[in-house]
Amino acid sequence: MKYVSGEILTVDGLTRGYLSFNDREIVEFGKGCCPKKPVSKGLIVPSFVNAHTHIGDSFIRKKEIDLPRDVEALVAPPVGLKHKLLKKATENELIEGMEESINVMIKSGTKIFSDFREDGIIGVCLLKTALAHWKISSIILSRPDNMIYHKNEIDILLNLSDGIGLSSISDWNINELKKIVHHTKQKKKIFSIHASESIREDIDKILDLKPDFLIHMIKASKSDLIRVKENDIPIVICPRSNAFYGLKPNYKLLKKIGNKILIGTDNGMLNPPNLLDEINYTISCFKGFSKIDLLNMITYDARKVLNQECDILGSNSKAEFVVLNKQTLKPLYISV
Ligand SMILES: [Zn+2]
Known part of the structure; x- marks a missing residue:
């Protein structure tokens, strides 16, 4: 049996104590002094949840192409450069990148x-x-191959995946979009969509789709963000991806309004999906969120929104945790 000790991030905040664990599960969550020499000491947090990735385009990162710093030109379907590269790639190339x-x-x-x-x-x-x-x-959120609704295709996608994740309302014929959403909701699966990333999009049309969570909301106005909060819809921010396009989430406003925020790393072609890098970058942009706020976003908050186990550091739960240096957030120990 092994031990880690220090401050433990629980749903109720920080507690001083230790965890004893084996390869599979946590045996004991103890308060106070650690009974044996720990393998690591530091800030103990649950393993992270990356709330938004596109790891399918990771293979592009290696190509060292000078990618256009324009959302439309790079990622908008069907003609954005990324989609052309995805279509041209071999299966091996795609799988290796992922x-x-x-x-x-x-x-x-x-x-x-x-x-x-x-x-x-x-x-x-x-x-x-x-x-x-x-x-x-x-949590796989799929999408139809073409930008139209085919019942059979959506049936298969919803059987194979956890739901549907789409580009944005601006790329879609709204009637096709509504059919997809209706079908997804009928099957009780997740529906999510990018929103107001590089241009402000109509918040009524977005809310009409009853998304489980939204990605970006960079160009959303104050009233848009208030509406999203009133509808209890979380927003996933991806600060390094936004910065690539010269965009930035309105952290101050998001904090003031109290929107529920999760964090993602977005396209694999832009950055390796390392959430600690994303958090450190966010801290460098905005001092208004504490490290603990941000760690909560990538642990308990994300687990709750994505319907994952939240009772995670207690006895008999899976040994899924990370020990961090509290100052630098450098990982000191990662459970296997
Ligand atoms: Zn995205």
């Missing part, structure tokens, strides 16, 4: 990630192939 990103996530303490997977049914199957040999949980 596995590289999965490895980055595991090595930096992430145990669950929520991925927007492109390329319809084949796209989901490729992601599942990439996941086969790794110890990580995924």
Whole structure:
């Protein structure tokens, strides 16, 4: 049996104590002094949840292409450069890129990630192939291959995945979009969509779709963010991806309004999906969130929104935790 000790981040805040654990589970959560020499001392937090990735485009990172710093030109379907590269890539290339990103996530303490997977049914199957040999949980949000609603395709996608994750209302014919949403809700699966990333989009149309959570909301106005809060819809921010396009979340306003915030690393082609890098970058942009606020966003808050186990550091729960240096947030120990 091994021990880690220090400050433990629980749902109710920080507590001083220790965890004893074996390879599979936590045996004891103890308060006070650690009975044996711990393998690591520091800030003990649950393993992370990356609330928004597109690991399918990770292979592009290696190509060292000078990517356009424009959302429309790079990622908007169907003609954004990323989609052209996805169509041209071999299956091996795609899977290798995804596995590289999965490895980055595991090595930096992430145990669950929520991925927007492109390329319809084949796209989901490729992601599942990439996941086969790794110890990580995924929430796969798929999308139709073309931007139209086909009942059979959506049936298959919803059987294979956890729900649907789409580009944005500006890319879609709203009637097709509504059919997809209706079908997704009928099957009680997740629906999510990028919103107001580089231009402000109509908040009524967005809310009409009853998304489980929204991605970005950079260009949303104060009243838009208030409406989102009133509707209890979380927002996933991806600060490093936004910075690539010269964009920045309105942290101050998000904090003032009290929107529920989760954090994602967005496209694998832009940055390796390391949430600690994302948090450190966020701290460098905005001092208004404490480290603990941000750690809560990538642990308990994300688990709650994504319906994952929240009773995570107690006895008999899976040994899924990370020990961090409290000052630098450098990982000192990551459970396997
Ligand atoms: Zn995205």
